[in-house]
Amino acid sequence: MGLWLHLPAHGRGRGLAPELRQLLRQPPASWDLPELPELGGPLVADGWVAEAQHTTARALGASHCWFGVNGASGLLQAALLALARPGERVLLPRNLHRSLLHGCLLGGLRPVLFDLPFDPATGLWLQPDPAHLERVITAALAQGPIAALVLVSPTYQGLAADLPALVALAHRLGLPVLVDQAHGYGEALAAQADLVVLSCQKSGGGLAQSAALLLQGQRLQVGAVERSLLWLQTSSPSALLLASAQASLGQLTSAFGQRQRRRGEARGLRLRQHLKQLELPQVSSPDPLRLVLHTAAMGINGLEADDWLMRRGVIAELPEPGTLTFCLGMRPPPGLRWRLGRQLVALRTALGGPPLPAFVPPPLPLVAEPEMDLGLAWRAPSEMVPLVPLAALAGRLAAAPVCPYPPGIPLLVPGERIDLARAEWLSQQQRLWPGQIADTVRVVAT
Known part of the structure; x- marks a missing residue:
């Protein structure tokens, strides 16, 4: 039996939200419904979807919530178009997901890319601290007005920024903030971010392509968000994916879901401790459900490590030259500590050697357009x-x-x-x- 440590986070069904699991037991395609009056849709004022979005917003601490069926990618693009008009400049980190670049193209926006701290040992971009971000914003504003700031937290590897400090700084300098939190759990709302995008398949028990966009505060009008959603989202949203968004976000905020997550995190922490005892190097990550193996310290390119493990039934989520990231999911598989530990020890024996040379950061200015x-x-x-x-x-x-x-x-x-x-x-x-x-x-x- 293989070890599937990749997204979606439901782990091939183990961690599906209970309501969604129940729905999928219904006769095939019985849930494939149009926007019937009692069902509604993300931009319809009445119906089940409107009520579910309102309930979800209240549970997460937002003023408004919209479900999406084109993944976090589609909602990031809609959020950008709501924040800026054609020709305006938006400040984006170098570790942006490509969907944000596509959003700039669709909206006629001018991306201003800012450099990030870099770890030569792992080859990973790190999160900016407030002093770094203040230099970035100051340099960008010196070249002209900025319509909005985008932050990515946590990263694919689970590296989280000090969002309260970064958002407060941006607001003090007059910038609304969009946080790409596809790999997070909504923490950006407590940090007072204006727009937050969540992925129900990356950090919850939902299906791929189900996601949510959340709004709070007075810096952006509801109508601007709904207009951009109208432009970019389908007019025939999948009822199954809408139900996935509702069920997974409900699970995220429920007592049952929080207990499930705590159990998963405890297993993740035990796995980390076991690998530490085996002297297998890891990259520190605040998310116990993301395990980041520091392959460069073992003398192995992460892509080669991924290929070797995949041929032995261990499928990770993200190979990079210096690391290999495993997503443990909402319910990590049984026997994970021992099964993964044995395979990683065998990987080190087969391919390991002296640590790889330090990675070189890209030769980039602090901000560039x-x-x-x-x-x-x-x-x-x-x-x-x-x-x-x-x-x-x-x-x-x-x-x-x-x-x-x-x-x-x-x-x-x-x-x-x-x-x-x-x-x-x-x-x-x-x-x-x-x-x-x-x-x-x-x-x-x-």
Whole structure:
């Protein structure tokens, strides 16, 4: 029997929300319903969906909630379009998910990308502290007005920011805040974020593509959010996915769901302690349901570790050059400590060696805006240029993102100028992500 330690967090059904499990026992497709009057929809004032959204908002501490059926990706895009008008600048972290970049393109927004602290031992971007973010906002405002700030917390690996301090700083400087909390549990609402996006399959017992957008405060009008949802969400939402959002978020806030999560977290902490006793290096993460193996410390590229484990029935969620992230899910599988421990010890024996060299951070300014309009660069006539020789790439404008998936973080954004240092760094990344990054880059044709 395999060890499936990947998303969705329900773990192939083990942790499904009880109401959703009951619904799925009904006759096939009996739940595939249109927006009947008694059912309604996310933008309909009356009906079951409206009532469920209101109940969910109240339980999570928000003023409004909208369920989404196009995942956190679709709701992040809708949130961006609600925050900014065409031509306005939005401040985005370098570890943004690619869906936010797509949202900028759809809305005609100007992305201003800000650099983040970097850990050379793991190759991971870290969360900014308030002093770093204040430098970022100050530098961005010096180049023109900013419509909104986006933060990602927690990250794919469970690394969380000091959201109360960061949100308070942004508000003091006049910026509304959208938090991509696809891998979180709604903590950003207590931090007073204006808009928060949750994924019901990443941190709850819901199905893939079910998600929620939450609003609080007076910095944004409800009508602006609903208008952007109307533009981007389907007019025929899946009743099953709407029920998934309701059930999983209800589970998240219920006494039963909280007990279930505490039990899962306790098992996750016991797993960490067991692996520590086996001297298997881990990356510290505040989420006990995310285990991040520090493969670089074992002398192993995380992508190679993932391939080796997958061929032996252990399927992780996120391989990266320096780490391998396992999502334990709402109900971690039985026997996890011993089964995973044995496999990781065998991995170290088979592939391990001296620690990998330190990773090199991207040579980026604190804040940067693409030199060519994002949409124009993405649509422009283009050509493929090899990463080597570097001189052929240096000085060109990117025409498409370079984006390993997962995690879906763009290493290069359309319209960015590629100088020699950036070309060298991209070449290095191509060697670190075998099979994920091509040996050519699409650039704007000259």
